[in-house]
Amino acid sequence: MKHTVTLLTSLVLHLVITQLSAQTIYPGKKNIDKTDYFGLFLNQNIPEKQLIKYWEVYLGQYGKVKEKRGVVRIERASVPQLSANPVLILSEISSPSKGQSQLFMTFAVDGRFIESYSGNTYTTAESILKEFASRAAAKNEVQLADDAFSDSEKTHKKLIREGEDLAKDIERMEKKLSELRQSLERNRSEIELSITDLQNKQKALEMQKGRLPK
Numbered sequence: 001m002k003h004t005v006t007l008l009t010s011l012v013l014h015l016v017i018t019q020l021s022a023q024t025i026y027p028g029k030k031n032i033d034k035t036d037y038f039g040l041f042l043n044q045n046i047p048e049k050q051l052i053k054y055w056e057v058y059l060g061q062y063g064k065v066k067e068k069r070g071v072v073r074i075e076r077a078s079v080p081q082l083s084a085n086p087v088l089i090l091s092e093i094s095s096p097s098k099g100q101s102q103l104f105m106t107f108a109v110d111g112r113f114i115e116s117y118s119g120n121t122y123t124t125a126e127s128i129l130k131e132f133a134s135r136a137a138a139k140n141e142v143q144l145a146d147d148a149f150s151d152s153e154k155t156h157k158k159l160i161r162e163g164e165d166l167a168k169d170i171e172r173m174e175k176k177l178s179e180l181r182q183s184l185e186r187n188r189s190e191i192e193l194s195i196t197d198l199q200n201k202q203k204a205l206e207m208q209k210g211r212l213p214k
Contacts (some may be wrong), residue, residue, distance in 0.1 A: 025129050027117050030104040032071060032092050038114050039090075039106030040122075042129045046140045048095040054136045055093060055103060062089060070094055082124050083109045105129060 024043045029036050044051060048070070055072055059065045062077040063086075070093050076086035088108035096102050105128070106114050107121050114121050 025126060025133065027122075028104075030092060030106075032090065032104075037090065037104075037106045038116075039104055040114075040125050040129055042103040042105070042133055044101055044103070044133060044136060044140075045099060046101050046136060047099075048093055048101045050140065050143065051101040051103065051136065052093050054139055055091065055132065058132050058135060059089065059091075062087075079107075079124070082107065082121060085110060103129070103132075 026041055027039070028041050029038050030041075046054070052067065052070065052072065056065050056067055059072065059074060062079055063074040066073050066075070072091045072093065074089040077089045079087045089105065090108070091103060091105040093101055093103050105125055107125055109121055114125060116122065
């Protein structure tokens with residue numbers, strides 16, 4: 001019992017650590033279109049294409065989103081908590097390792113990009129990524145559950161079709177078996193008639209043999 005509890009505890013801790021590491025947010029630099037930018041990274045265990053879709057939908061609340069080869073941007077974003085003026089949001093999503101995607105984001109307020117680990121621009125970017133990470137994870141869980149349901153539904157339908165095909169095969173075999181039984185009965189009747197005919201023919205043969213001159 002103690003071993004089971006310990007095992008379950010270890011499993012829960014492993015899942016928690018995995019989930020936390022999958023949503024790590026940290027500062028760093030990224031080269032986009034041959035230019036280095038300082039900003040924030042977000043790692044998530046969500047396929048790259050799926051994360052790009054989630055990110056585009058999420059950013060839509062700030063303005064018109066443009067995406068090209070993983071680079072997602074809004075030229076004139078409305079981010080009141082940063083500035084009354086239009087803000088440039090520049091981001092890129094890539095897949096550094098199998099099963100994990102990485103989102104980089106930076107802001108340009110009044111032409112100036114994030115330059116330090118502190119300040120309103122940095123904390124706002126961090127807040128946006130944290131909110132997005134939570135929403136993306138929730139959406140991904142729904143997507144995974146939906147995919148699992150779809151797979152189960154496909155399996156169920158396949159089994160139903162296989163069952164129907166088997167029932168049809170049995171019906172055909174039963175019909176064939178019934179026909180074979182009827183053929184067998186006819187064959188038995190014909191055998192009985194053949195025996196009688198054979199006996200009659202044998203008697204006729206013996207009779208003819210008896211008429212031969214001795």
